[in-house]
Amino acid sequence: MEIIIEEFHTKKEMYAQMARHIQNIFSEANDLYAALANTSALLNLYLENVNWTGFYLCKDDALVLGPFQGKPAVARIQIGDGVCGTAVKERAQQRVDDVHSCCNHIACDLNSASEIVTPIFIKDEIFGVIDIDSPLSARFDETDEEGMRLLAETIAGQIR
Ligand code: SME
Numbered sequence: 001m002e003i004i005i006e007e008f009h010t011k012k013e014m015y016a017q018m019a020r021h022i023q024n025i026f027s028e029a030n031d032l033y034a035a036l037a038n039t040s041a042l043l044n045l046y047l048e049n050v051n052w053t054g055f056y057l058c059k060d061d062a063l064v065l066g067p068f069q070g071k072p073a074v075a076r077i078q079i080g081d082g083v084c085g086t087a088v089k090e091r092a093q094q095r096v097d098d099v100h101s102c103c104n105h106i107a108c109d110l111n112s113a114s115e116i117v118t119p120i121f122i123k124d125e126i127f128g129v130i131d132i133d134s135p136l137s138a139r140f141d142e143t144d145e146e147g148m149r150l151l152a153e154t155i156a157g158q159i160r
Pocket of ligand 1: 052073074077081082083084085104105106107108109112115131133
């Protein structure tokens with residue numbers, strides 16, 4: 001499948017466009033892992049200055065590595081550990097401007113400087129998280145937080 005990046009003027013428009021692509025990706029794939037794999041590629045295609053884009057999925061009371069783009073990463077994260085496990089424990093999106101000053105950060109790529117982790121809620125349960133790393137410190141802002149929540153809700157809507 002070919003993804004065509006249309007013109008956008010704001011980050012908000014970019015995320016809205018990505019959400020539409022995610023809906024098409026899920027319809028076309030008709031398979032959870034294939035759709036998440038293409039969604040991780042979509043995140044990597046659209047977002048500038050990122051070095052890891054992907055998923056950790058809740059399984060057996062832990063987070064297990066899902067489809068992603070980037071360097072090989074830790075396969076299993078306990079709830080409460082790292083930025084990803086904290087997002088699940090606190091049931092809240094995490095934005096870390098400087099991962100080096102964050103004591104509860106699990107380093108997968110030493111180039112990572114900032115990170116945003118967004119839970120995917122299905123009904124009231126957390127299905128998993130979207131994890132994005134950047135080599136730039138403070139790469140993510142409030143618009144990214146809002147945009148990533150839109151993408152998480154879009155994914156949840158396709159899985160439900
Ligand atoms: N930094 C994450 C671990 C996963 S890697 O970034 C891909 C964390 O602290 O949970």
